[in-house]
Amino acid sequence: MVASIKPFGSARFFRQKLAILACSGIVLLGGCAKQVEKTEDIRPVRVMKLESGNIDSVAEFPGEVRARYESRLGFRVGGKIVARKVEVGSTVKRGQVLMQLDPQDLQLAQAQANAGLKAAESNRDLARAELKRYQDLRERNFVSQAVLDSKETAYKAAQASYDQAVAAYRNQSNQAGYAVLQADVDGVVTSIDAEAGQVVSAGTPVVRLAQTGEREIIIGIPEDKVDDLRSVSDVRVRTWADPERTIPGKIREISPVADPATRTYTAKISIPSSAENVKLGMTAYVAFAAKSANAAMRLPLTALFQDKSNTAVWVVENGAVKLVPVQVAGTAGNDILVSGGVAPGQTIVTAGVNLLKPGQKVKILGEEVAMNESARPAPATRTSNDAAGAAK
Numbered sequence: 001m002v003a004s005i006k007p008f009g010s011a012r013f014f015r016q017k018l019a020i021l022a023c024s025g026i027v028l029l030g031g032c033a034k035q036v037e038k039t040e041d042i043r044p045v046r047v048m049k050l051e052s053g054n055i056d057s058v059a060e061f062p063g064e065v066r067a068r069y070e071s072r073l074g075f076r077v078g079g080k081i082v083a084r085k086v087e088v089g090s091t092v093k094r095g096q097v098l099m100q101l102d103p104q105d106l107q108l109a110q111a112q113a114n115a116g117l118k119a120a121e122s123n124r125d126l127a128r129a130e131l132k133r134y135q136d137l138r139e140r141n142f143v144s145q146a147v148l149d150s151k152e153t154a155y156k157a158a159q160a161s162y163d164q165a166v167a168a169y170r171n172q173s174n175q176a177g178y179a180v181l182q183a184d185v186d187g188v189v190t191s192i193d194a195e196a197g198q199v200v201s202a203g204t205p206v207v208r209l210a211q212t213g214e215r216e217i218i219i220g221i222p223e224d225k226v227d228d229l230r231s232v233s234d235v236r237v238r239t240w241a242d243p244e245r246t247i248p249g250k251i252r253e254i255s256p257v258a259d260p261a262t263r264t265y266t267a268k269i270s271i272p273s274s275a276e277n278v279k280l281g282m283t284a285y286v287a288f289a290a291k292s293a294n295a296a297m298r299l300p301l302t303a304l305f306q307d308k309s310n311t312a313v314w315v316v317e318n319g320a321v322k323l324v325p326v327q328v329a330g331t332a333g334n335d336i337l338v339s340g341g342v343a344p345g346q347t348i349v350t351a352g353v354n355l356l357k358p359g360q361k362v363k364i365l366g367e368e369v370a371m372n373e374s375a376r377p378a379p380a381t382r383t384s385n386d387a388a389g390a391a392k
Helices: 008-032 104-139 145-177 226-230 367-375 384-391
Strands: 042-049 056-067 070-074 079-084 097-101 180-182 187-192 205-211 215-221 234-239 247-254 265-271 283-291 296-300 305-307 310-317 320-325 327-332 335-340 347-351 361-364
Touching: 042 310, 056 187, 056 205, 097 205, 104 145, 215 247, 215 283, 226 247, 234 265, 296 347, 305 320, 320 361
Parallel strands: 042 361
Antiparallel strands: 042 347, 056 215, 056 283, 070 205, 079 097, 097 180, 187 205, 215 265, 234 247, 234 283, 247 265, 296 335, 305 310, 310 320, 310 347, 327 335
16 A cells, blocks of 8 residues: 655745745835825915005117108109119218110100201291391381281291290200209119110119108007007107117107008108218107006016916915916006005015915025025134234
8 A cells, every 4th residue: 555645845935935025025025115205396486575656657669760751763764774874772962863865766866856946047037037028128118017917927936946945955955954863962772673775665663762961760659559659748759779869869750550460550760961961761669658657567478377268367475375466557668566365565476476376385586595504604703812912
């Protein structure tokens, strides 16, 4: 009888291993279930304190420096351009030649008129001589009065033909002179609309000339501000080349009709002719300044937060922020004027507004530096005894 051998020891060892693994898993799970402590989220922000007062409400618009009087010059006769004497930007004097036409046809017409004038002059002289002879014959009663009257009529007709020929010759002489286009005033050439070799008709603009002297700024005013700005008398002009210098301006003209492309109203702001370093074509900025009737507070544009359909700001109280709706009263340069919702003395966040939420703790930038400076120990002062000891 063969006895069967059971793997008793192996099964027992296997169960012990399972128990050890189970205990290890429980220990690991217990370690993973340990919670990590959360740190409080404190956002650094920049702030400012509100101040109240009657602030200048300023509306500023970009524009271009132009001459008040600008002419589009053209030839008074048609023809082919044979020469152009100026370039864009050229400074010209009155009487200076700008362009020339081919004068050949005009000179031929002038010669024809001159020949007609000489023929009319000869006919007039002949009619006058005959009239004088017939007057002498009439005194001697050799001819009748009717013959003398016909000679007088012939002389008058010859004189009229001569006068007509003189006028035609002068007209053709003027036409020949119109082949040369001259500047009628001192100015600057701002545009050239035709080139040599081009055939132009009479009156076609070929050169644009800006008269030196009075200048103005051309701007476009939105339709919602036209009526408000008509009565503003404090107008200030700055150029992009010299933004620190302010030039006084005056509203000369505001168009009654909006521009069909931009939907703005063109306004012309005149500036003194004595303003230096203001050249044609420069970029300029026109500011309309007016005292606000009610007290308002000035805020930078970065302080505004758009909360759905309302405009709001973040107010700092006890180290946390809260969202407060405000009423915008207008603009003052690059700042916004606020007339309600906040009070003078409150601390407003001016940078980092899009990263905040109600009740969030904030850290004001700049306070730590001030605190560190104040916490530094003052340098020790040396007494007279210490100084004496050091000297020894």
